[in-house]
Amino acid sequence: MQHLDILIDLILVFAVVVLYGTVVWSLLRYATQPKHRYWAVGWVVYSLGALFGALISTSGLVPTDIVSLSLMFFGATLILDGTRSAERKPRPSTYVVGFLVILIGLTVGLLFNLIFVIVFSPLGLHVAYVALVSAKAVNEGTPTMRQSDWLLVSGFLLWTLSWFAFPFILVLPIYFSVMLFQAVAVLITGSAMLTFFLKSVTEDLQSQYQVSQIMSGVIQHDIRNYLQTIKNSLELAESDPTKRDYWLDVSEETVRRAGAFVDEMRETTASMSRTRPRPSE
Secondary structure (H helix, E strand, O other), rough: HHHHHHHHHHHHHHHHHHHHHHHHHHHHHHHOOOHHHHHHHHHHHHHHHHHHHHHOOOOOOOHHHHHHHHHHHHHHHHHHHOOOOOHHHHHHHHHHHHHHHHHHHHOOOHHHHOOOHHHHHHHHHHHHHHHHHHHHHHHHHHOOOOOOHHHHHHHHHHHHEEEEEOHHHHHHOHHHHHHHHHHHHHHHHHHHHHHHHHHHHHHHHHHHHHHHHHHHHHHHHHHHHHHHHHHHHHHHHHOOOHHHHHHHHHHHHHHHHHHHHHHHHHHHHHHHHHHOOOOOO
């Protein structure tokens, strides 16, 4: 019976690892925009830090908490950089200063035997701020809110609330409830990000298809003129031997221009497909 319990535990661990790996791969795979890449990498880094902290969870502070604190700070800051990517470029100094502050805070906490909640709470305020700003950005960035948008906003808001509830561990016996709340909030945010990215990829593919259909119609319409000119030139070359070389030169030049036209339209189509449509104000 004991061996069966161990086997079930191993199967559950394997299932969780596979599920987490699938979500991580999907987030990184479908984050096609720069902002989304920051979000995806940030969520992965943060979740790794939270997972590491949960695995070595103790009743007090330990030196290895620097790993979970740093990873969660880096992950949250990456998400913030993604949210603000249109306003300013990410600054590496932010990560260095943040790491030093975390290192000093943890050192002070270990020296004075502080409760871990006191050391983790400043990080929680930073994460809550990041999640709140990101939720606001998603809400303002989509004029017509869809299910995936609402899901992502809800995930960020739950993430914010989970850290607002964190300090209450000091006065209420709700440690495991708060930890579970935070885990659920992070998972919901990650799955909502994936849904949001898939929606963006789908919209990009639809836009590319529409552009290709429009440009295809333009090419088909204009290429007929070139083909008709070539046909007429060849017919005139056949019917009038005295000007045969002239009409053959005309048809050859028309073929060259038709090829250049097709190449130009191909480049135009590719350029328009890469351009994301902006919502009207």
